[in-house]
Amino acid sequence: MRYSKQRELVHASIMSSKDHPTADRIFSEVKKEIPKISFGTVYRNLGQLVEHGFIRIIQLDGITHYDGNVDPHNHFICNECNRIYDFELDNEDFISQVEVKNHHHVSGYQLMVTGTCNKCNIN
């Protein structure tokens, strides 16, 4: 993977966002630095960064968000402010449930919890 300024900025944009930005958002962000950058470049680099394990994707209502946190974790989506929060689980009890009750072999999972976040919840 040869160096390119555009990939560096795409990556930096995701890492600094803490949010879980879409390709669209990343494009706008990087465009400030490189006004001539094109969508194709953003998508190509996002694909490569995912492929090399620098970032990961999460799907939300059919659109793709990018996540700079590649450690295993889950997401909470506030349906008031639409922010996406990370959270971790102590024990993934449901994995063993699926394995013993359904006799499937589990290799991964994706959990998406929705509700009202603590910031929106001050009442």
Added chain:
Amino acid sequence: MRYSKQRELVHASIMSSKDHPTADRIFSEVKKEIPKISFGTVYRNLGQLVEHGFIRIIQLDGITHYDGNVDPHNHFICNECNRIYDFELDNEDFISQVEVKNHHHVSGYQLMVTGTCNKCNIN
């Protein structure tokens, strides 16, 4: 919601499938009975059936699947045969974890477990 043969068949197609078909698959299925049916009709009726709670949707890799089972349950996707299985959980431990550790209010969740299903797992 006025009766229509096309909606009846769209609904019947989902209910009889046990699989979790896409709009595309439902279209092909209903087309056998009503060759002149259009995609617009399929999508419009799917939307209405969801709206009225007769079916629900699940997103998988950005494409929408339809589910005739509206009781709360989760999904296991086999990455060998690509079948989508239903399963239920005994206690949703992670809900309380999110509520007490992150102080969010949980209203729902979506869990997607991946791996190798019991049928593909006979080795």
Added chain:
DNA sequence: AAAATAAATAGTAATCATTACTGTTTAGTT
């Protein structure tokens, strides 16, 4: 039973996110 009304339809055009293509530029190598 005929007329009226509004919902649903078929067919097609438009949208939106994403991917593919193409000729040009550029990072890294010889």
Added chain:
DNA sequence: AACTAAACAGTAATGATTACTATTTATTTT
């Protein structure tokens, strides 16, 4: 400095879904 392949900008194409429109049809009203 010359070379080469990767990456680029720009643009066209794709695929799933939604929107539009003139026509048909289920249901209500006369």
